[in-house]
Amino acid sequence: MKKLLPIFLLLLLTSCSQQLVFERKQYNSSYQNNMASGYNSANIKMEVVEAKNDENINKIIFENIKELSVFIENENLNIKNYDQLTKGFVSTYKKAKNEVPNSSVKSWEFQLESNVEYETEEFVNIGINYFSSYGDKDGFGGKRSLIFNKITGNQLKNKDIFSNLPVVEKIVENKFRTKYKVKNNLSLNDQGYCFENNKFYLTNNVFFTIEGITFLYNINEISSYEKGTFEVHFTYDELDKYLMIK
Structure with a gap:
C-alpha cells in the first residue's frame, strides 16, 4: 500500500498539471489627433482568452482574430502576435491618413473580446465577439465560434x-x-x-x-x-x- 500511494499522488499531480486553464489578457493601441473626434483617430481594443498550457489552441485563436482584422490583408502585413496586431492597426491608419495630405480621414475602430462560452471535461467552446469600422457609417460586427478538444488541443469542425x-x-x-x-x-x-x-x-x-x-x-x-x-x-x-x- 505504501508503494501505491506515491504513484497515486504522481498521477494526481500529472492530471492537475495537464488541466486546461485560460487567462484573460488585454491588448490596446490608439492614435488621436487634435482635430474633431470623428476624424483622425484610430483605436483598437482587444480582450482575449489564452490557454496557459496549450500553444496550439492559442495559435488557432490568434489566427482567427488576425483573419478578422481585414486591414492586415489589405497591407500584406506579417503579424505574429497581438502586440504587432494592435501596432499594425494604428500604423496602417497613419499610412492611409498620410496618403491624403491636408484631408481628414474618418476614424478607425476595432473592438474584440473572446470568452469561454461553455466547457465540459471533453471540450471547450471559445466565442469571439468583434466590431470594426474603417471610416464607414455603420461598421461591421459579428461572432465566431471555435471548439477545441481539451485533451489534444485540436479544433473540432x-x-x-x-x-x-x-x-x-x-x-x-x-x-x-x-x-x-x-x-x-x-x-x-x-x-x-x-x-x-x-x-x-x-x-x-x-x-x-x-x-x-x-x-x-x-x-x-x-x-x-x-x-x-x-x-x-x-x-x-x-x-x-x-x-x-x-
Missing part, C-alpha cells in the same frame, strides 16, 4: 461534433424555415437569401450553452446587411443522438 451531418443539416434547415417563414415552394435565394448554389448549408458558428446549441449566421453571411444575423436554437435533447462530444 462540424464533422467532429455531429454524426450524420446531412440529417443534422436538414433538421437545422427545417427549423430555420419555420422560424423565418421561408417557403418550401420557392428557392431560398428567391426569398431574399444568398446561399451559395442556392442551397442551405450548416454554419460553422456552432455555440454550446447551458440551455442547448445555437447555429449562428452572421451579418452578410446568408443575406443582406440590413437583415442582420440569423440563429436557430436547439435543446440538447433535440440533437443528443447526433452529438459526438458531450
Whole structure:
C-alpha cells in the first residue's frame, strides 16, 4: 500500500498539471489627433482568452482574430502576435491618413473580446465577439465560434461534433424555415437569401450553452446587411443522438 500511494499522488499531480486553464489578457493601441473626434483617430481594443498550457489552441485563436482584422490583408502585413496586431492597426491608419495630405480621414475602430462560452471535461467552446469600422457609417460586427478538444488541443469542425451531418443539416434547415417563414415552394435565394448554389448549408458558428446549441449566421453571411444575423436554437435533447462530444 505504501508503494501505491506515491504513484497515486504522481498521477494526481500529472492530471492537475495537464488541466486546461485560460487567462484573460488585454491588448490596446490608439492614435488621436487634435482635430474633431470623428476624424483622425484610430483605436483598437482587444480582450482575449489564452490557454496557459496549450500553444496550439492559442495559435488557432490568434489566427482567427488576425483573419478578422481585414486591414492586415489589405497591407500584406506579417503579424505574429497581438502586440504587432494592435501596432499594425494604428500604423496602417497613419499610412492611409498620410496618403491624403491636408484631408481628414474618418476614424478607425476595432473592438474584440473572446470568452469561454461553455466547457465540459471533453471540450471547450471559445466565442469571439468583434466590431470594426474603417471610416464607414455603420461598421461591421459579428461572432465566431471555435471548439477545441481539451485533451489534444485540436479544433473540432462540424464533422467532429455531429454524426450524420446531412440529417443534422436538414433538421437545422427545417427549423430555420419555420422560424423565418421561408417557403418550401420557392428557392431560398428567391426569398431574399444568398446561399451559395442556392442551397442551405450548416454554419460553422456552432455555440454550446447551458440551455442547448445555437447555429449562428452572421451579418452578410446568408443575406443582406440590413437583415442582420440569423440563429436557430436547439435543446440538447433535440440533437443528443447526433452529438459526438458531450
